[in-house]
Amino acid sequence: MSMGSDMYRQQILDHYRSPRNYGELEESHFTHEGVNPSCGDELEFDVALDDDGETIERVAFRGDGCAISQASASMLSQKLPGMTLDEVEEMDRDDVIDMLGVDISPMRVKCAVLAEKVVQDGAEIFEGEKEAGQTTTE
Numbered sequence: 001m002s003m004g005s006d007m008y009r010q011q012i013l014d015h016y017r018s019p020r021n022y023g024e025l026e027e028s029h030f031t032h033e034g035v036n037p038s039c040g041d042e043l044e045f046d047v048a049l050d051d052d053g054e055t056i057e058r059v060a061f062r063g064d065g066c067a068i069s070q071a072s073a074s075m076l077s078q079k080l081p082g083m084t085l086d087e088v089e090e091m092d093r094d095d096v097i098d099m100l101g102v103d104i105s106p107m108r109v110k111c112a113v114l115a116e117k118v119v120q121d122g123a124e125i126f127e128g129e130k131e132a133g134q135t136t137t138e
Contacts, residue, residue, distance in 0.1 A: 008101030016067040021077035025060045029053075032122025033063075036110050041065030043073050043118050047080070053130070056080045056088070061115070068100070068108050073115035075099050085123045091116055 025046040033044035043063035050057045059077045063070065079099065080088065093113045097104050104112050 012071040015071035015074035019074040021060050023060050030122045030126040034118035036114050041069040045119050054084045068111040069114050072112050076115045088123050
């Protein structure tokens with residue numbers, strides 16, 4: 001194992017043991033949850049948007065699962081503020097794997113990308129409801 005990958009493994013353990021933005025937001029524009037059926041990882045994200053209704057201002061998450069899924073959620077919760085919903089929707093699994101900084105086995109990819117998928121699905125539902133006039137961004 002190289003020194004670089006050991007550093008990233010330590011970073012994953014740190015985010016797993018002390019997750020950032022863990023909890024819930026009192027006020028959010030959308031909340032969405034998801035489960036990885038292959039292993040039982042669960043995540044729920046609250047997302048609050050800026051006044052423009054497009055830029056993420058604050059994020060909180062909660063859930064239970066393996067170190068990879070929880071660390072990925074913690075890291076993503078730090079990356080999301082300042083991003084637009086369009087930028088979130090454009091993210092792919094390689095963005096998350098690069099963020100983690102370690103090689104992920106094929107069996108663990110679903111664990112790694114669960115957080116991304118939960119936020120993307122929530123954003124898509126929110127955007128659809130907004131277009132249908134069922135929600136406001138106030």
